[in-house]
Amino acid sequence: MKTISSVVEHYIKTKPFLLSALSQGIINLTSLARTMMPELEQEIGKDVKQGAVVMSLKRLSEDLDFRVNHKIVKVLRSIGEITVRSSLTDYTFAISDTILNKQADLISNINSFPEVFYTSSRGVNETNIVVSSSINHIVEKLFADEKQIERTDNLASITVKLPKDNISTPGVYYYIFQRLAWEGIIINEVISTSYEFTILVSEQEVDVAFKVIKDLKNLS
Structure with missing residues (x-):
């Protein structure tokens, strides 16, 4: 069974530039959720509450912030010659x-x-x-x-x-x-x-x- 969280994560991961912007916290989550709603509802097959999408985006952005920034930035700071x-x-x-x-x-x-x-x-x-x-x-x-x-x-x-x-x-x-x-x-x-x-x-x-x-x- 598809959950809102799994569908939201899949949506974001298929859009690389959006994925990066979300990890940097430079996107208005409410506006993004509103834009995503029609596609998410079609994917899940039922109405989706905007608040639930916003919460999924918030959790995902916090997770991405750790996975993307903390690990990758550590490597990039150590770039050599x-x-x-x-x-x-x-x-x-x-x-x-x-x-x-x-x-x-x-x-x-x-x-x-x-x-x-x-x-x-x-x-x-x-x-x-x-x-x-x-x-x-x-x-x-x-x-x-x-x-x-x-x-x-x-x-x-x-x-x-x-x-x-x-x-x-x-x-x-x-x-x-x-x-x-x-x-x-x-x-x-x-x-x-x-x-x-x-x-x-x-x-x-x-x-x-x-x-x-x-x-x-x-x-x-």
């Missing part, structure tokens, strides 16, 4: 029988250039390579026979070191990306390891993105 690199190019190639050999050749070519940025990731059908734009000519020569799906120039990377608690705390990445989304930042790529992640954004947006991430260390 933030490194920014500019003048990057992002290539996407279709996976082929020869793509790994080409990547090995690329690594061999750039080993003598420690200042050069290089990272890659492999999906089911595509391989992504991000390099300093200064070596674009090497990439284009080595991968000339590969199928290039996409290329994006004038990118910057922001690499963030995270504390070990991040791997056991749900919602850390969501919270970070949500803040970036609120600022209208378009993320071209995300590359992560256990204790750090890198995002690629346009060079025009890197200053705003850096400030958003840096400000997370000062959350209260």
Whole structure:
């Protein structure tokens, strides 16, 4: 049997931005309850009292305040070094029988250039390579026979070191990306390891993105 509390919680959880705003206590619960009423009554199949919805929202917001703020903020306050690199190019190639050999050749070519940025990731059908734009000519020569799906120039990377608690705390990445989304930042790529992640954004947006991430260390 569906209860008002369970239906309210499901409603909120299907709306990520509303979920965050509720956890921060910046929503008028009475107004929100009034907006939710028609959908909740349809879901439950009977009339619902607005006061009961408000009470469910209040309990949920208090619970979310603990789960979201106390745990996630503890991790975000411990964010380590933030490194920014500019003048990057992002290539996407279709996976082929020869793509790994080409990547090995690329690594061999750039080993003598420690200042050069290089990272890659492999999906089911595509391989992504991000390099300093200064070596674009090497990439284009080595991968000339590969199928290039996409290329994006004038990118910057922001690499963030995270504390070990991040791997056991749900919602850390969501919270970070949500803040970036609120600022209208378009993320071209995300590359992560256990204790750090890198995002690629346009060079025009890197200053705003850096400030958003840096400000997370000062959350209260």
